[in-house]
Amino acid sequence: QSALTQPASVSGSPGQSITISCTGTSSDVGSYNLVSWYQQHPGKAPKLMIYEVSKRPSGVSNRFSGSKSGNTASLTISGLQAEDEADYYCCSYAGSSPVVFGGGTKLTVL
Amino acid sequence: EVQLVESGGGLVQPGRSLRLSCAASGFTFDDYAMHWVRQAPGKGLEWVSGISWNSGSIGYADSVKGRFTISRDNAKNSLYLQMNSLRAEDTALYYCAKDMGMWELHFDYWGQGTLVTVSS
Numbered sequence: 012q013s014a015l016t017q018p019a020s021v022s023g024s025p026g027q028s029i030t031i032s033c034t035g036t037s038s039d040v041g042s043y044n045l046v047s048w049y050q051q052h053p054g055k056a057p058k059l060m061i062y063e064v065s066k067r068p069s070g071v072s073n074r075f076s077g078s079k080s081g082n083t084a085s086l087t088i089s090g091l092q093a094e095d096e097a098d099y100y101c102c103s104y105a106g107s108s109p110v111v112f113g114g115g116t117k118l119t120v121l
Numbered sequence: 122e123v124q125l126v127e128s129g130g131g132l133v134q135p136g137r138s139l140r141l142s143c144a145a146s147g148f149t150f151d152d153y154a155m156h157w158v159r160q161a162p163g164k165g166l167e168w169v170s171g172i173s174w175n176s177g178s179i180g181y182a183d184s185v186k187g188r189f190t191i192s193r194d195n196a197k198n199s200l201y202l203q204m205n206s207l208r209a210e211d212t213a214l215y216y217c218a219k220d221m222g223m224w225e226l227h228f229d230y231w232g233q234g235t236l237v238t239v240s241s
Binding site: 058059109114 | 156158165166167168171180182183216221225226227228229231232233234
């Protein structure tokens with residue numbers, strides 16, 4: 012099972028909005044609404060930010076939102092803050108495999 | 122408070138075995154599936170294996186299938202990963218992660234990880 016495709020890096024200024032894409036195939040992202048997103052700060056464990064494409068766990072800021080169109084899922088962070096600077100990973104159910112992560116995206120807040 | 126504490130990592134020679142453990146607390150362990158996710162140094166996340174609440178559903182990444190075995194002991198609130206025939210490419214920080222449900226494949230709590238280094 013190949014990893015989902017994410018941009019290696021994205022950047023934005025405080026207050027701006029950014030979107031991170033996650034491209035899969037019709038065998039994973041395109042077929043199931045089981046996409047999740049994780050934030051990982053350096054030296055820390057990942058943190059669940061979005062599940063089932065667009066749902067936020069309790070305690071996660073509503074500045075984080077998720078969506079999906081076809082084989083591509085997206086994470087949008089609005090009102091960028093310095094503490095949002097981290098690595099972000101998408102993840103999808105992939106049928107027989109059954110879980111695949113994206114390669115990760117480094118978010119830099121300028 | 123949910124806590125997941127991994128142990129059992131260390132330096133091991135290629136071809137040898139290692140058993141990882143994850144001690145869980147703060148939630149009803151046998152209500153949830155559990156998973157192992159690893160991260161090689163400087164690399165991304167890779168799902169390794171998962172086990173449903175009653176061990177009825179088990180899955181492995183292709184990269185470890187036939188070499189690793191996941192198990193759980195609900196009476197001891199513990200998750201295990203038996204790793205055999207270890208390779209250099211298995212070197213990684215291994216995280217224990219709690220599923221949001223019985224097999225939903227979203228991971229809402231993570232441990233701090235245990236480091237496995239495979240080298241001669």
